[in-house]
Amino acid sequence: MHAMQYEITLPADYDMEIIRTRVATKGHLLDDFPGLGLKAYLMRERADGAPVNQYAPFYLWNTPEGMNSFLWGPGFQGIVNDFGRPVVQHWTGLAYEEGPAVAAAPATATRRKSPVPEGITPGDAVAEAIGGHGKESGREGVVASALAIDPRHWELLSFTLWAEGAKIPADAGERFQVLHLSAPERDLLVG
Structure with a gap:
């Protein structure tokens, strides 16, 4: 499994209905x-209290071939054409x-990023994070949860x-509205 996200930060006065319409017409x-x-x-x-106006799709890929097909294909090129090439x-x-x-x-x-502290072996940090992930994903109201590392x-x-x-x-991390969920191979996701 590979996690991927790009963030398109928009001007403070940007009409966010443009993003809603984009997702409503192209999300499927x-x-x-x-x-x-x-x-x-x-x-x-920003109108809802976020620090910025932002469109920030998040992906969980089952295969690198699928991810590559998207990044080098017309889907991502549409983002590049409309907003420039994001990181x-x-x-x-x-x-x-x-x-x-x-x-x-x-x-x-919600998205929470946290550094792996110096002095902790990567294997121990990952094992501890995976151990805590089961508890987090079992909270009431959770649809699904993923854990990944860079x-x-x-x-x-x-x-x-x-x-x-x-x-x-409150400690769940940064919050985003979910406008649409595409999940064609959700049943195949594994860590």
Whole structure:
């Protein structure tokens, strides 16, 4: 499993309805994309208290071939044409779990990044993170949760999808609205 995200930060006065319309008209195009476990079409707005207006899709890929096909194909080129070429962050998947609210459509996503501290062996840090992930993914209101690592920057990433009305803990990380979820191979996701 590979996790991937790019963030398109938009001006403070940007009409975020443009992003909503984009997702409403194009989001379904990846609903059957080969190699894609899931894509959460994420957005956050200053009007809702976020620090920035941002479109920030998050992907969990089952295969590198699927990820490459998207990045080198017309899907990502549409982003490049409309917004410029964003930095694509990516992480190696460690764990994926579906939560108690697995049948619900996700309304909110959280993303938490944390450094792997110096002095801790990478294997121990990963084992500890995986151990905590099971507890996190089992929280009430969790649709699904993934854990990944970027060994270039030694950064752990926790990504969680939450059902409408879920009581999201304050320490869950940055919050995003989920505008659409494409999940053609979600059942094949593994860490």
